[in-house]
Amino acid sequence: MIYRRMFGLPTWNVRSPFQELERMRNQMYSFLSNVSGSGLPSLHAGVFPSINLTEDQNHYYVRAELPGISANDLEIQATGNNLSISGERKIEAEKDNVRYHRKEREAGKFSRAISLPGDINPDGVSASLDNGILKVSVPKAEKAKPKQITIN
Amino acid sequence: MTEAEAKELKVKEKQEVSTDAEQTRPGAVYTPDVDIFESEKELTLLADMPGVTSDTLTIDLRDDILTLTGEAESDDEKTEERLVVEYGVGKYYRQFTLSEVIDQEKITANLKDGVLRLVMPKVEKATPRKITVNAG
Numbered sequence: 121m122i123y124r125r126m127f128g129l130p131t132w133n134v135r136s137p138f139q140e141l142e143r144m145r146n147q148m149y150s151f152l153s154n155v156s157g158s159g160l161p162s163l164h165a166g167v168f169p170s171i172n173l174t175e176d177q178n179h180y181y182v183r184a185e186l187p188g189i190s191a192n193d194l195e196i197q198a199t200g201n202n203l204s205i206s207g208e209r210k211i212e213a214e215k216d217n218v219r220y221h222r223k224e225r226e227a228g229k230f231s232r233a234i235s236l237p238g239d240i241n242p243d244g245v246s247a248s249l250d251n252g253i254l255k256v257s258v259p260k261a262e263k264a265k266p267k268q269i270t271i272n
Numbered sequence: 273m274t275e276a277e278a279k280e281l282k283v284k285e286k287q288e289v290s291t292d293a294e295q296t297r298p299g300a301v302y303t304p305d306v307d308i309f310e311s312e313k314e315l316t317l318l319a320d321m322p323g324v325t326s327d328t329l330t331i332d333l334r335d336d337i338l339t340l341t342g343e344a345e346s347d348d349e350k351t352e353e354r355l356v357v358e359y360g361v362g363k364y365y366r367q368f369t370l371s372e373v374i375d376q377e378k379i380t381a382n383l384k385d386g387v388l389r390l391v392m393p394k395v396e397k398a399t400p401r402k403i404t405v406n407a408g
Contacts, residue, residue: 167283168280168281168282168283168284169281169283170285170286171358171359172354172356172357172358172359173354173355173356174352174353174354174355175352175355176351176352176353181352185322185323185386186322187322187385187386188320188385211307214316215311217312218309218316219309219311220307220308220309221308221309221310222308223307224306224307225307225318225320226281226305227281229280229281230280237355249385251322251324251325251385252321252322252323252385253322253344255347
């Protein structure tokens, strides 16, 4: 498919129409980081929890920081190419006559749907919750794995 | 008649800290969220430090300054390709000055699910003693 580009000649080699914009944005951020200290404001969907999505040949991995949450309060579902993580963080009430000096931790419900870039096999999804870090391994569907083609 | 809905959690960015001293190893340093409260007998501190285990956690208390240092390990991300990165993994560091005098022998620390619970009992105030006067 031939995509119109914002600048330059039309191209058909673009994975998404926004690739051009992303490239411009990354260039701007690297320019900013040369000028000022930290530069890159983080990319957020604006939904709790923040996730890191990585992949290797056979799996997608989704990691999230969920301290203080037990596996009972967490629900993970895989439908189609989407992974949904929802649950509730509870903070246990302390004894009555305590005086708070600082209260920065929050409790509450959360729910987030993550759409994975390729086809997945929902049956083989596994998850582990260690030290407050959730790691979900999502196997790719067979047809979505890269195939090596040998040259004779 | 209306049920109270549990509040929904909003996303919060991890607070990065710029320390004065340079680090020997490169990496970001974050400030963990803490709750501090006290009762009559003890001071309790709860800190969210996901990814930190008891090996990588250091709690230091000297001269009334409490220092928490933890390191979260990122597992085998070298073999994986990053697609979306919304949070960084690094060290946690926070320091507090304690106004109360703490009985250091009795401090207990508990790390579970990435949450540190530090209970610091206060030094018992000198209980008033009656001094009997012996005659003669």
